[in-house]
Amino acid sequence: MRILYFAWLREKAGIAEETISLPQTVTTVAELIEWQQQRGEGFAEAFADTAVVKVAVNQEHVGFDHPVSAKDEVAFFPPVTGG
């Protein structure tokens, strides 16, 4: 799975982009976030307050109950502030 991070989530996680092997137990965005929270200090900090974490799967905004699979591109970012 390709994972992208933007804005302060990128800074806290310390990485802009990575490819991971998805654990079999992870089937939804919520489970992916729980897995991220266990990956070390930077990730724990990035995902500490999930109220301000937004997610896109294959470049579409989705909710935390959305399914994820190994071939997806998942992006994590704060609420958008364009315009």
Added chain:
Amino acid sequence: MIKVQAEDFDVGRELENLSSGNLGVGGVSCFIGLVRDMAGDESIQAMTLEHYPEMTEKALAKIEAEARTRWPLEEILIIHRYGRLEPGDRIVFVAAASAHREAAIEACHFLIDWLKTQAPFWKLEETPDGGQWVDARSSDDKAAGRWVTAGRGAEKDPDAAE
């Protein structure tokens, strides 16, 4: 038409191109967003706009398509810049052209409201205390929310994914 670019744009030329050669256009409405020099009490030296290029194109195309289902529009133009911008610089330009003013003005308002809550851009402000990421405003969600029931065509909740 959608353009996502680092470079500035010429407002006059963009507006002229939008309706040029289309004699069915009776009105053009536009909105231009600029970088301010203050955020609250804090002075801003510059801001850097980060975005998610693959998703930006898709999100803006969806916003354009949604506007076209709601209003009878001849042309739509969305230009959004990224990279480092200074106070006074243009950030965003949206314009809608239609046979009549109502559709053009409403669509323009809709485009900028939905862009604010849907397009994957993030602003990092440079202040005397260092860089700070701009927080999303609940007033932006409210502004986008007004279009959930207003306008013509299909109703779609911009926050349905949340």
